[in-house]
Amino acid sequence: MSGIRATNLVKQWDEIRAVDDVSFETQQGSLTVLLGPSGCGKSTILRMIAGLEEVSAGTIQIDGQDVTREDPSKRGVSMVFQSYALFPHLSVRENILFGLKVRKVPKDVQERRLNDAARMVGLDQLLDRRPANLSGGQRQRVALTRTIVSEQPVCLMDEPLSNLDAKLRAEMRDEICTLQRKLGLTMLYVTHDQIEAMSMADQVVLLQGGKIEQHGTPAELYEAPQTTFAARFLGMPPMNILAADQVEGAARMIPKVAGTSGSWQIGIRPENIHIAAKGLAAEVGAVDYMGAETVLRLKLGSQNLMARVNGRASAAPGETVNISWKAQDVHLFDEHGIRRTG
Amino acid sequence: MRLSQDQMKHVHGWLLLTPAAILLVSFTHYPTVATLINSFFSKGTAIRPSRFIGFDNYRSMAEDPIFWKVLGNNLWFALGTIPTSIALAIAMALLVNRAMPGRSFVRMAYFTPTILPMIAVANIWLFFYTPDIGLIDKVLGWFGFAGHNWLGDPSTVLPAIIIMTVWKEAGFFMIFYLAALQNIPPELGEAARLEGANRWYFFRRVLFPLLMPTTLFVLINAVLNSFKLVDHLFVLTKGGPDNASNLLLYYIFESAFSFFDTPYAATLTVVLLGLLAAMALVQFFVLDRRIHYR
DSSP states (O other), X not given: OOOEEEEEEEEEXXXXXXXXXXXXXXXXXXXXXXXXXXXXXXXXXXXXXXXXXXXXXXXXXXXXXXXXXXXXXXXXXXXXXXXXXXXXXXXXXXXXXXXXXXXXXXXXXXXXXXXXXXXXXXXXXXXXXXXXXXXXHHHHHHHHHHHHHHTOSEEEEESTTTTSOHHHHHHHHHHHHHHHHHHTOEEEEEESOHHHHHHHOSEEEEEETTEEEEEEOHHHHHHSOSBHHHHHHSSSSOOEEEEGGGSTTOGGGSOOXXXXXXXXXXXXXXXXXXXXXXXXXXXXXXXXXXXSEEEEEEEETTEEEEEEEESOOOOOTTOEEEEEOOGGGOEEEOTTSBEEOO | OOOOHHHHHHHHHHHHHHHHHHHHIIIIXXXXXXXXXXXXXXXXXXXXXXXXXXXXXXXXXXXXXXXXHHXXXXXXXXXXXXXXXXXXXXXXXXXXXXXXXXXXXXXXXXXHHHHSOHHHHHHHHHHHHSTTTSHHHHHHHHTTOOOOOTTTSTTTHHXXXXXXXXXXXXXXXXXXXXXXXXXXXXXXXXXXXXXXOOHHHHIIIIIHHHXXXXXXHHHHXXXXXXXXXXXXXXXXXXXXXXXXXXXXXXXXXXXXXXXXXXXXHHXXXXXXXXXXXXXXXXXXXXXXXXXXXX
C-alpha cells in the first residue's frame, strides 16, 4: 500500500494561510488530481508532500509511514516540475541517470532501466542530446523518464503540461495516464486545467483559498457539485447560477425542497437548457458557433445565462427564444452557496 | 559626383565607427605598435642618438637575472592569488545566496574591499604588516610570538602581498558568482534533493559546471589583474627587499621611470603583452569548448 494520507495539513506564511486544514487520502495505484485556480495552495500541498516545503501543522503519511519530517529523498516519491528542472549542461542520458547515480544503483541496472524507460517514452534516439536541443514535448518526456527510472512508488506532478501547446497537451495526457496505469504508480497531479482533471483523474480534490471545496470522482464533481464554486469551476462553459426568486414563471421547473428561501440559487448546466416552442422568453445576446455545438449567450430578465445546443443554432442575436429545462437537472444551492437536496 | 545608395551605406558605416576607431587607434593600437618598434632600438642620449639594434634588447633581457626573478615572482603570485580568490568567491557567493538574516549586510561587507581605492587598501595592510606595532604582530604577541618584519623579509613578503590581493579580489569576483547563482533555477536544487544528492554532490555535478562561463570570465580577469598589479607594490614594498616582491609590470614601471631605460621597458612590455595574449587565446580556445553556455 503506497497511498498518500494528508491529515489536517496547514501551511502558514507569516500572516497568510496558504493551506488551511486540508485532509485527504489517495489509494495506491490511483491518479488523484489537485485542482484549483492559481493561488489556491495546490502546489504548496504537493511540495509539502514532496518534502520541499516545511509543514506548519498536520501530518503526511505515505504507505502508512509518517513522513511529515522525513528527508525528501527517503519518502519514496519522484516529482515532475512545471519547468521540468532538467540539468541544462547534462545530456538526456545523464539527466535521466542523475538520481540513480546519486543513489549508487549498480551500472547494469542503471543501463537496463534507462533503456527500458527511454523506449517506453520514445526517447531512445535522443539520449545524447542536451535539453536545449529538445522540443517542449521531448523535455517533458525526459522529466517523465527520470521519474520512471527512479522506480519510486509515488509520483508527484506539478502542472507538468502547462508549458505545452494544446495538441501536445492532449497527447501527453494520454501518455501520462497510460504510464501511470502500466507502472501502477500512485500519482498526485496538480493542475488548474479542468479538462486534465476530468479526463485523467480517478479522484479530484478541488481546492479554493487553501481549503478543500470538494473531493470525489470527476463524475461526482460534475453531477453533484457541493458548492457554487465547484459548480462553476468544472464544465465548459460553466454552470449557470441564477437567483431563484428572479426567475419568473419557472416555478414548475424548480424542484420543491423544504426550507427554500428567496436568496437561494439555482444552477443549470448549459447543455440542460433546451430551446423549445414554449417556456421562458430569453433574448439572444450572442451566438458562439463551435462546429459540433453552439453556445447561445442569453438574457433572461436581468440575468445572463448560457445554453449549449448541438450543431448550428438557428437563433440570431437580438431574437427572442423560448427556453426550458427539466426540474431534475436543477441544482439547488442555499444562501451560502452550499448544495441542498430534497 | 553622386554616390550610389550602396556606397552611402559604407560611408555611414565608417562615419559611425570613426569615433571609437580614433580612440582605439590612438590609445591602444598605436602605443602597442610603437612599443614593439621601440624595443628594437637602443636607448638614445644627447650624444648617441637611438639606433636600430635588432634583438639586442631581448638578448640582454634574457641575461637579466632580475627579469627572470620578476617573472618567477609573477608566476607564484598568479598561482597564489587566482585559485584562492576564485574558491573564496564561490564559497562566499554560495553563502550569501541563501536566505539568512542580515544577508544584504554580509553581501555589502564582502564587496567593501572592492570599493576601496587600491592605495587606501595598501595603506591599511601596511599597518597590519608593520613589525611589532602592526595588527598582526600585536595579535601574535598575545600568544607569545615574537614580532616579524613581514614586508621586510624576502621569504614572507610575496605571501603577504598575495594574501592582501586575495582579500581585495575575492569580493569582486563574488558579485559575478552571485549574479550567476541567481540565474540558476531553484527547481534544479529541489530535483537533486528529491534524488538524495547532498550539497557537495549537487555543487560538483550541477552548480559548478553551470558556473563555468562565469569562472572563465573571472579567470581572465584574475590573470590580467595578477599581471597588472602596480599600486600595492608602490605603497607597500617598491618591489623589495631585493626584488623579492617585484612583479613584471612594476619592473616595467621601474625601468621606464626610475632607470629611464625606455627601450628596455618597451621590450619587457612586449613580453608582457605576448604572455597576456597567449593566455587569453588558451582560455578562449581551450576552455571555451568545455563550457556549457545556456
